[in-house]
Every structure is written in C-alpha cells, then in structure tokens.
Amino acid sequence: MINPRMHAAVKKRHYVEFLNDVSRSLAEIVVMRCRRGAGRRLYPAFMATTYAATISLGDTDAAGVLFFARLFDFAQREPIVDIPMPPTRQLPMRPREAQHASAWRLVRSSGRKRRLLNYTRMGVAAVALLASSLTTDRVVCAQCTYTVELLEKPANWATLVVSDLGPDGSVVGSFKYPDQINHHPFRWSPTTGYEVIAGPSTVTDRQARQVSNNGLIAGTGDVPGFSDETTQFVIWYRGTSWCVPAPDPSMYVNVQDADGDGYVVGSFGSGRLGLFPFASRNGEMLSLPEAIESKHGEIRGTNALGMICGWHGESTVESPRRAFIGTLDAITDLPTIEGTMHPWAVRVTRNGHAALRVTLVQARPDDPLLRRGYFWNGGEQIPLGVLPLPGGDRSLPYDMNEVDQIVGASGQTQGPGVPWTRAILWQSGQLYDLTTLTILPPRSKLLTALTVDDSGNILVDGRLGIGGCVPTGFILHPMTFDAADVTIDCHVDVRDLAVVLQEWGPTADAAVPRADLDGDGVIGPA
Secondary structure, eight states: OOOHHHHHHSOHHHHHHHHHHHHHHHHHHHHHHHHTTOSTTTHHHHHHHHHHHHHHTTOOOHHHHHHHHHHHHHHHSSSOOOOOOOOOOOOOOOHHHHHHTGGGOEEOOTTOOOEETTOOTHHHHHHHHHHHHHOOSOOOOOOOOEEEEEEOOOTTOSEEEEEEEOTTSOEEEEEEOTTOOSOEEEEEETTTEEEEOOOOTTOEEEEEEEEOTTSOEEEEEEEEOSSSEEEEEEEEETTEEEEEOOSSTTOEEEEEEEETTTEEEEEEEETTTEEEEEEEETTEEOOOOTTTTTSSEEEEEEOTTOOEEEEEOSSSTTSOOEEEEEOSSOEEEOOOOTTEEEEEEEEEOTTSOEEEEEEETTOBTTBTTOEEEEEEOSSOEEEOOOOOOTTOOEEEEEEEOTTOOEEEEEEEEEETTEEEEEEEEEETTEEEEHHHHBOOOTTEEEEEEEEEOTTOOEEEEEEESGGGOEEEEEEEEEOOOOTTOTTSSSOOSHHHHHHHHHTOEEGGGOSOGGGOTTOSSEESOO
C-alpha cells in the first residue's frame, strides 16, 4: 500500500502524470512483445487497468480515449509497426517518494524510447494496485444537463399528443380540432414546424404513432367494422398512405414500435381471440418465428437490425406470459424474475440488451397491476427502481437506445385510476428525475419520457402553463460537446472506452455506431 504521508505529500496531478508516464512506457514494451507474439494476451488487461487508474483520479478527456484505443489497434496488428509515443516526464520526487516509486524506474538508453525495467505479469497488477491505493473517492456516475425544445400546441388545436421522435429530429403524433371527436396525424420538424398528414381518405380518427429511420410513419385509423368502428393499421410512406389489412376484419391493431428500414411491430387483437403479434417492413407482413406465429402474444419493440422483443403465452389470454428477445427467425425467452408475473420486453438493442416491464405478484389490493421496470444486460435482470417521491410505487420503461439509456415514467397513484408520474432516465445503475436535469421554462411538467434516440435526445410528453394543463411536447437535448462521450453522460471515462473496444471494427457491424469517434466508417484507427 502507498504510504498515507506520501499520498498527502504529492499532489494529485503528479500522480496522474506519473500514471500516464508509467502506462505509456509500459505500452511500448507490451507492444514490442506483441511483435514477437508474446504479451498479446496481457495487452487488453494492461490498457483497462491503466486507463481506469487515470480516470479514477478524474483526469480524462477525448484524447485519452483515442490514445488508448489507438494502442489497442496497434496491438492487434501483425506485424506491429513502430509506434510514435508521446514524450514522458520524470517527476521530481523526494527520497521517500522515490523509494515507493522505485518499481517504476524509467531510463533512456541508446537514444531509444524509455523502457520500463523488470517488466513482468505483475506490472499490470501493480498499475491496478497503484490506482486503487491512490483513489480516495470512487467514480461517480455522471449525467448530462438537458436543454429544451418546446412543441407548443397551435392555437387552433384543442389537443396535442406527441408519440415518437425520428432520427432527423422530427416528431409525429396526433391532435384534435375544437368541437371534433376525431384525431388527425401530424409531423413536426425543426425546420418546417407542424405539418398535417393527409389520407387515407377512407379512414377516420387517424393517429400517427411511430416513425422508422427511413421516414415511414405507422399509425392507426378507424374504418367501418362489423358492428362498430375497428382500429386498423395505417402506413404513410413517400407521399402515399394505405391501410394494411388485419388477419380478420373484426380485429383492431396496436402499433408498438418502428425502426430501421421500415420495420413496424405490434399486435392484432379482438376481445374473443386475444392478441396476435405481427411484424412488417414497408407495409409488407413478415413471417414470424414458430414460437410466436399465430399464438397469443405481442411484439413490443424492434431495432435497426430488425431484431424483436415482446411477450408470448401458450394459447389463451389467462396463460402465463414469458418475455422474449430475438430475431424474425428465432426467439429466446428471458428468465422469470422472482416475485413478478406477466413480463414483457419493451425494447431491445443490437447487442441483445432489453428494457422490461413486470407486474408485482404482491401488488396492492387497490392496484393489482403495480408495475416495475427492469434492465436485461444479457446475463441478469437489474431493477430500475422508483423515484424517491412520496408514495412513489412504480416505474415504467418506454424506450431504450443503443448505449443502454432507458427512459419512461415513475410515480404513484393519487386516486382510483388517476396516475401521477415524472419523466425518468436510467443509466449505468442510476435512476434520474429528468425534471432535475433539465433547464425548464416556468410552470412546466415532464410527465412521461416516450423516446430516446441514439444521440441521447429525449421526447417527453408534458404540460405547460398555469395549472399545468396545456399539453406540450418537450425535446430534451443533452449538453455534451465531446465526441468521445460515447455513453452520453457528459463524462468521458472507462465506460466510453469499453464501448469503443466492444464495437471495434466497421461501423456497419456495430451495435453502437456513435463509437466511431472520427466518423470514418471504422471504429478505431482506419
């Protein structure tokens, strides 16, 4: 262990510089050994421990992420070429400090770069030991502050419902005119503002609900049914619109998500038959895995690769449910969480992570559908928790992006059937009240975070005005200005580096394309 008096005597920045010197010099030797086929196994461990040591002292930036990422790239090449290393500085130390640092003696010989003497496997462990002994405070999960873009209700509209956020910053939703009962779909963009979407003419009460990456808008509309109006599947795409027929004319549709190149998922249902999942692409129905084809269930989410998630039962509405993730070829059931029932996966990422909702088995008698949110990281279910509000008892995830940011709502029930919630963000094990992170205009309420895109922008359903009664859409923009902030938490650290290394290679194959820091189509030096 490092002597406490030494720890107090040497300034924190000296330790950071010292760690940088050590890591750079050690890197040279590891890379040189990689050239001879030795040490390749140790290099990732070296990089992670040295970088963790540096960031644990709070001295990290985009250059640090890029520096270590480039070293990793060099270590993977065969053969490895000469690496231009930054010059190192020998720190002035008092005798006692030098005694503790003797294991890290740096020398210059024959005009070559500095080499670390007595390199062994213990070198990597020593870096980690040094980091842990110098660190007095653990790394705290940072989080961004958000600016707000308002989608205020036009004066000639009676209502405003925002539904989804597109990759180009556009928003889709629906509204009503005064003294009318039918909804009308709209598209809003930062450049053109509100635009009412037309057609199809045979459908009434049209509502735009989801928008995919290629601009396809999916929604619902009412057409005459057997005895009453039946909600049907409506597509708006490339200036045209049409209804997608249901398997049975008496069925209604639930449009749950849209993403990628025109993928739309949801369910068809009826009171007597239950729910049946569907997936489509640009309006064409797709075949489903045998485990859910024509069986009771629902697809709740999809992503740019066409992966799906949701829930399914055996045959009847009352049958036990299982949450699943998978592809259009096969699905995998997720483990059941003890003390819960009726789980469903809300969203799935390209690396197989998911956001889930579950119902608590021991729900209150006055609230039998008390729900909580969970995060599936590929190996375990992690509870999202609830906001520490008086009477707060629920959390509902609505969406999730590729860096595992989950948004939704958390709150309580003030009375029978009267929900009261606040918009939330969950990331890296921490649950945040978005109201506390956002610079809001006066008399604003953020009720439910509906969508988060892969740049961290969040669409929130809220209220504005005296009494908080005017429906308003809020787009929250994270105030991060660093390209190396891959995880969008306004703090560049080892988590960002981990994503970069995980996604190493062509951006087209990556689960987190924003890890391509220099935008050249390759994550890592090209």
